[in-house]
Amino acid sequence: xxxxxxxxxxxxxFHALRGISLSIDEGETVAVIGANGAGKSTLLRTIAGLxxxxxxxxxxxxxxVDRLPAHRRVALGISLTPEGRRLFPSLTVEENLxxxxxxxxxxxxxxxxxxxxxxxxxxxxxRIAARLSGGExxxxxxxxxxxxxPALLLLDEVSxxxxxxxxxxxxxxxxxxxxxxxxxxxxxxxxxxxxxxxxRLHCLLAGRTALQGAVDSVRYxxxxxxxxxxxxxA
Ligand SMILES: Nc1ncnc2c1ncn2[C@@H]1O[C@H](COP(=O)(O)OP(=O)(O)OP(=O)(O)O)[C@@H](O)[C@H]1O
Numbered sequence: 055x056x057x058x059x060x061x062x063x064x065x066x067x068f069h070a071l072r073g074i075s076l077s078i079d080e081g082e083t084v085a086v087i088g089a090n091g092a093g094k095s096t097l098l099r100t101i102a103g104l105x106x107x108x109x110x111x112x113x114x115x116x117x118x119v120d121r122l123p124a125h126r127r128v129a130l131g132i133s134l135t136p137e138g139r140r141l142f143p144s145l146t147v148e149e150n151l152x153x154x155x156x157x158x159x160x161x162x163x164x165x166x167x168x169x170x171x172x173x174x175x176x177x178x179x180x181r182i183a184a185r186l187s188g189g190e191x192x193x194x195x196x197x198x199x200x201x202x203x204p205a206l207l208l209l210d211e212v213s214x215x216x217x218x219x220x221x222x223x224x225x226x227x228x229x230x231x232x233x234x235x236x237x238x239x240x241x242x243x244x245x246x247x248x249x250x251x252x253x254r255l256h257c258l259l260a261g262r263t264a265l266q267g268a269v270d271s272v273r274y275x276x277x278x279x280x281x282x283x284x285x286x287x288a
Contacts, residue, residue: 055080055237056101056206061110063093063100070096072261074110078206083228083238085252087245089281092258094241095137098208101239102134103127114206128157131205137214137241139195143184147175147194150183154201161203162234168197171227189220196224200231207231209240213247225251245277259283 056078063071071093078084086094099105101112103124112120119127133154141150151165169176172193178186183194192212199207213221228251232238242248248255249269257265257280265272265280278284 055115057113059111062108063096063105064108070261074263076256078237078239080237083232083252084254084256085248086241086256087248088258093261094258095210098134098210098241102132102208125157128202131159133199133202133204134208135195135199137210139191141183141191141194145183146180147183148179150194151197151201154198157202159203163200163203168200171230172197188216192224204236206237211241257281
C-alpha cells in the first residue's frame with residue numbers, strides 16, 4: 055500500500071531522515087518507535103505531504119505521491135492525526151470534526167460513526183474545543199482524521215501528555231478503526247504500547263532505521279538496543 059524508498063529529509067543543513075525504506079501492506083498496523091528527536095514525526099509529516107523529502111520516493115497504491123500537496127494526499131486516502139492534536143480551539147467539537155470531511159472519500163466514517171466510536175465526543179459535540187480535556191481533544195483529533203475516510207491513518211503520538219487510563223481509552227478504539235479496513239501507521243514512544251497494537255515495528259535512531267521487523271520476531275532486548283543506540287548485550 056505504501057512504499058518508502060531511500061527517503062531523505064533535511065531541515066536546512068540538518069539531515070533529519072537518512073535513507074529510510076519501509077513498506078506497509080493493506081490492513082497492517084505498523085508502529086514507528088524511537089527516542090525524542092529520532093525523526094518519527096518528520097517521517098509521518100513527510101508521508102502526509104507536510105514536509106518535503108530531499109530525495110527518495112514515496113509511492114501509495116503503486117502511484118508516486120512525492121510531488122502531491124497534502125490535500126491531494128488526503129483525497130487519495132492518507133490522513134494524519136498530528137502530534138499535539140492541533141484542533142481549532144474556538145470551534146466546537148462537531149465543527150472540528152466536520153473540517154475533516156472537507157476532502158472526504160466514500161467510506162464508513164461519518165459524524166454518526168465517530169460518535170459511536172467515542173460516545174464522550176458526542177456528549178461534548180457542542181463544546182468549544184479549547185474547553186476539552188487532553189484525552190477528549192485526542193479523541194476529536196482522531197475522529198477528525200477518520201471523517202476523511204482514510205485508507206491509511208497516520209497517528210502521531212496519541213498518548214503524549216495523557217494519563218495512562220485515558221491513553222487506554224484512546225487505544226481501545228484502535229481495533230475498531232482497523233476492523234473498518236483502515237491501515238494504521240502510528241508513532242509511539244512507549245514500546246509496550248507499540249508492541250501491543252502493532253504487527254510490525256520500525257525503530258528510528260537519529261534519523262536512521264535501527265531495527266525493523268514483525269513484533270513477534272524481534273526480542274525486547276533488541277528493541278531496547280535499537281531505541282537507545284546501544285550495542286546489543288551479549
Ligand atoms: N521545523 C524544524 N526545523 C529544524 N529542525 C527540526 C524541525 N522539526 C524537527 N526538527 C529536528 O529534526 C529531528 C527529528 O524531529 P522529529 O520531531 O521528527 O522527531 P521525533 O522522533 O518525532 O521526536 P519527538 O518525539 O520529540 O517529537 C530533531 O532533531 C528535531 O530537532
